[in-house]
Amino acid sequence: MKVGKELVEDPEYQKRLKEGLFNNKKIEIKDVKNKRSAMISVLIFILATAFIVLFGSFEGMRPSFLIDGEIVTLGMSSIIEIVMLSAAAIILLVTKTDGIKATQGSVFPAGMQAVIAIFGIAWMGDTFLQGNMGQLTLSIEGIVQQMPWLFGVALFVMSILLYSQAATVRALVPLGIALGISPYMLIALFPAVNGYFFIPNYPTVVAAINFDRTGTTKIGKYVLNHSFMMPGLVSTIVAIALGLLFIQIF
Known part of the structure; x- marks a missing residue:
């Protein structure tokens, strides 16, 4: 599938080219300030990631608690949050990083937006669905049983609202x-949980637009006519169609 014009024909790119926004100069970083602190922070991050992989691979390593006479194992979502937040705190303490300067960088605001957009909204959606599961089941049971593919539409719409495949699946x-x-059928409809490209406000979508110096990756005049809409819809529809075909054949 080909979308858009070649760079030699693209007016936005040609405009930027004439303005001298592109050159052949290479930028080299000859030295890094606080190199030792940077290496320590990277090492701590790698160790934290390794611990998460170990906890996920070996269930016996996860902390367990005796609650009301029953052994309850700590879930991986909680373990990931505890380990990574602890790693962040250790990095700040060991490297004596200025926390205020860290929050003023480009990464921290994007990360906090993702936390609010994904974690907060997903939690709200999950709470709503779990609290009204009985009513929802009764109201749509007949329609979905007659046309199961409509459940894929629900997955797609919910993923747009929740910004997360995992949160959509969980909900x-x-x-x-x-x-x-x-x-x-649920497995065949699984690609529908990738609908967060529909509204171009997901952090990776915004980042991709900013990374493209040619100006060809952009949000259109009507917001929804952005560069990710066509490839996103085509890939999602084709993946679901193939899934439905495979479950009929096999």
């Missing part, structure tokens, strides 16, 4: 199972 797949949708 809606239990409902799909409760409605009696075939597990094979």
